Amino acid sequence: MTLNYYKEELKNTAASLAKAGKGILAVDESTKTIGKRLASINVENTEENRKAYRGLLFTTKGLGEYISGAILFEETLFQNHTDGESMVKKLEKLGVIPGIKVDKGLRPLSGGNDVETFCSGLDGLVERASDYYSQGARFAKWRAVLQITEDGCPSKLSIKENAWGLARYARSVQESGLVPIIEPEILMDGSHGINKTAAIQEEVIKEVYMACQLNGVYLEGSLLKPSMTVQGADSKEQNDPQKIAEMTIRTMERSVPASVPGIVFLSGGLGEEAASIYLNLMNKQIRKANWNVGFSYGRALQHSCLKEWNGNNDSAGQKALLARAQANSEASKGCYIAGSQPSSDEALFVAGYKY
Numbered sequence: 148m149t150l151n152y153y154k155e156e157l158k159n160t161a162a163s164l165a166k167a168g169k170g171i172l173a174v175d176e177s178t179k180t181i182g183k184r185l186a187s188i189n190v191e192n193t194e195e196n197r198k199a200y201r202g203l204l205f206t207t208k209g210l211g212e213y214i215s216g217a218i219l220f221e222e223t224l225f226q227n228h229t230d231g232e233s234m235v236k237k238l239e240k241l242g243v244i245p246g247i248k249v250d251k252g253l254r255p256l257s258g259g260n261d262v263e264t265f266c267s268g269l270d271g272l273v274e275r276a277s278d279y280y281s282q283g284a285r286f287a288k289w290r291a292v293l294q295i296t297e298d299g300c301p302s303k304l305s306i307k308e309n310a311w312g313l314a315r316y317a318r319s320v321q322e323s324g325l326v327p328i329i330e331p332e333i334l335m336d337g338s339h340g341i342n343k344t345a346a347i348q349e350e351v352i353k354e355v356y357m358a359c360q361l362n363g364v365y366l367e368g369s370l371l372k373p374s375m376t377v378q379g380a381d382s383k384e385q386n387d388p389q390k391i392a393e394m395t396i397r398t399m400e401r402s403v404p405a406s407v408p409g410i411v412f413l414s415g416g417l418g419e420e421a422a423s424i425y426l427n428l429m430n431k432q433i434r435k436a437n438w439n440v441g442f443s444y445g446r447a448l449q450h451s452c453l454k455e456w457n458g459n460n461d462s463a464g465q466k467a468l469l470a471r472a473q474a475n476s477e478a479s480k481g482c483y484i485a486g487s488q489p490s491s492d493e494a495l496f497v498a499g500y501k502y
């Protein structure tokens with residue numbers, strides 16, 4: 148099949164994912180990353196335990212009211228829950244669209260600075276994406292990571308290579324009918340201020356869309372998943388939520404084409420409540436473009452849930468998940484009242500975190 152064949156479907160899927168008041172649950176942790184999450188509640192990283200935890204998420208009644216899609220790791224896309232029903236079916240029953248992380252992880256960038264990486268997984272991607280489509284996935288995710296350092300990162304090389312990888316990925320999965328979520332994450336590590344983040348993020352996102360243009364990516368059938376425009380985690384600067392929301396929207400307005408239907412932010416180590424508050428303020432602002440401004444959170448949707456579940460308490464875990472899903476759904480309509488849903492006040496940022 149070709150991109151032209153899927154255009155209508157891609158546009159419809161992207162619109163369904165970016166519906167006002169709904170967002171995406173990022174539950175695509177690789178085996179190593181989910182192992183760290185499970186270890187935090189003393190649960191062993193076995194396939195049975197991963198299935199139990201993710202099955203709990205995907206059988207949360209009412210989740211589809213707030214969540215439009217869930218990004219899965221490959222293991223989950225092909226997995227059955229303990230009752231024999233597939234995880235894909237569980238999601239479909241909730242009205243949640245299954246998606247798939249298609250990147251194969253970060254690798255050191257030859258010629259770049261020490262911390263710089265590129266995202267791997269382009270070989271055979273059109274074929275893999277087609278298998279994922281047959282299995283029920285309708286969208287995909289690829290995460291490139293850039294870091295701001297005092298010695299000049301991200302380098303021009305890293306910006307170009309990561310933008311190019313994101314665009315090649317996006318075009319490849321569209322050929323197989325999957326909506327690409329394009330994720331250029333700028334890590335929070337560093338002591339830089341918010342203006343520096345904004346300048347670099349603008350440059351990165353513009354480069355991404357130039358590469359998309361060259362690759363013929365169908366923007367109406369794609370979504371952007373950026374980090375919010377915040378100061379570095381070690382910065383002396385203190386910016387209030389309103390400033391962060393304004394700077395984030397300014398960055399997006401300067402760099403994201405209006406034909407992109409939705410911007411779904413990652414939480415990137417922000418606390419659960421902060422991720423909701425910033426999103427809410429962004430949605431209270433009058434904006435120049437019509438893209439839907441929503442969420443695709445991993446930690447900020449799952450942290451309380453994981454703690455409450457604690458390996459066996461399904462109903463407490465599901466209650467916590469629904470609470471954060473509802474909070475972010477309200478925030479994506481600009482009507483979240485801070486503190487109206489329970490949240491964990493634990494810091495979720497881990498400095499120098501290696502994925």
Ligand code: 5MM
Nearest residue numbers: 173176177180413414415444445446502
């Ligand atoms: C859920 O975590 C995702 C997978 O990470 P690994 O490949 O390292 O296992 C991650 O890509 C996630 O989808 C995004 O970073 C958004 O999650 P946060 O926690 O930043 O909202």
